[in-house]
Amino acid sequence: MTLSAVLVRELAAARPQLNARVAAARRARSGFDAEALADAVATRLDPLAQAVEAIAPDRTATVVDAGFALTVTLVDHALSIERRKLVDRVWREVAVPLARVVAERPEPVLAMLTNAALKLASTPGARVDEWMARMAELAPLVEAETLAAVGQVVAWRAGMAHYREGALAAADQLPEATALAAIGAHGSWAESRAALAADRWWTPEGKAAGTRFGGFTGFGGPFAVPPELRAGTAGVFVRAGERIGLLVADAWGATLHPASAAEFDAARPSAPAPRTHPGLPADDLRAVTTADTIAFASPRSHFVEVQPWTG
Structure with a gap:
């Protein structure tokens, strides 16, 4: 891939320092992938260097230096191909729209965006594509202090x-x-904030119908067997074979967090569901309720359906 004149200029100007970083990485790990580094420089660093040059040319060299250093570190971590592609995307699709903020604080901003995207991508239930698209949309409103x-x-x-x-x-x-x-949201933050705090199922678009979480491990889901449920104060405890977790859900999704067998055993057990659910087999449908949530599970499904509950 041909590099832009901007990046070629900056790489040439800083060649001794950049070569020293690569040499140090090679000494630290015999399997350092120079080809992956070259690809990352062209794919993620070049578009960012051009974006910064267009708005803050006096900061281009600093951004290239910080971006190159972080890229060497990421290559040294030997990320999977999928995770490398995600980093490429977050730099192109989020860091470039945020070039003004990157130019101000390149190292912490690039590290934050990279780590955030990798964290979301590794969290079942989170939607990293949605996060990246919305961050790019909000770029004109974001400052380094608010990122x-x-x-x-x-x-x-x-x-x-x-x-x-x-x-x-x-x-x-x-x-x-x-x-x-x-x-x-629109209007008053105080009003929206009060509504969000009062009801986990409220959104500015209206009351959410609920969310679905799970799936069979053979298809990339989190559960090897159909899950059992118990009610906790902070969410719903889930046990699927040897995996035990706390399912935290609200209007925008659900995430599963490690929990102990003792916590699961101490929680309130499920009961026959008070109603059927179109997303699950009706036979032996079980449910648990918390103050504002009802969760359904079936011994014939690897999914948990979570909905608002008012008792």
Whole structure:
């Protein structure tokens, strides 16, 4: 792949330092993939260098230096092909729209975007594509000081249900227009915030119908066998064979977190479901309820259906 004149210029100007970084990485790990480094420089660093050059040419060299250093580190970690492609995408699709912010603080901003995308991609139930698209849309409203908070709020909206309390607190620290845009609301942040805090199933678009979580491990899901449910105070405990977790759900998704057998055994057991559910087999359908949530499971399905519940 041919590099842009901008990146060729910066690489040539900093060749001794950049070569020293690569040499150090080679010494540290015999399997360092120079071909992967060259591909990453062309695929992710070049578009970013051009974007920064267009708006802050005095910062291009600093961004290239920080971006190259992080790229060497990521190559040294020997990411899978899938994760390398994701990093390529987040730099092109999110860092480039945020070039103004990257130019101000290249190292922490690129590290934050990269780590966030990898975290979402590795969390069952989270939607990394949605997170990246929304972060790019919000780029005109984001500053270096607000990037982490915006990223957390958008991650919550993209399915990271366990971020709920932290995301609300982070949004409180944002300018009102930014908080409203990040959450997808209009009008008053105080009103939207009160509604979100009062009802985990409320969204600016209306009450959510619920969410579905799970799937068979053979098809990439989290459960090797149909899950059993028990009710907890912070969510729904799930046991599927040897896997035990706490399922945290709200209007924007559900995530599963490690839990112990003792926690599962101490929780309130499921009971026959008070109604059928179109997403699950009706035979032996079981359910558990919390203060605001009902979860359904069937011994013939690897999925859990979670919905609002008012008792």
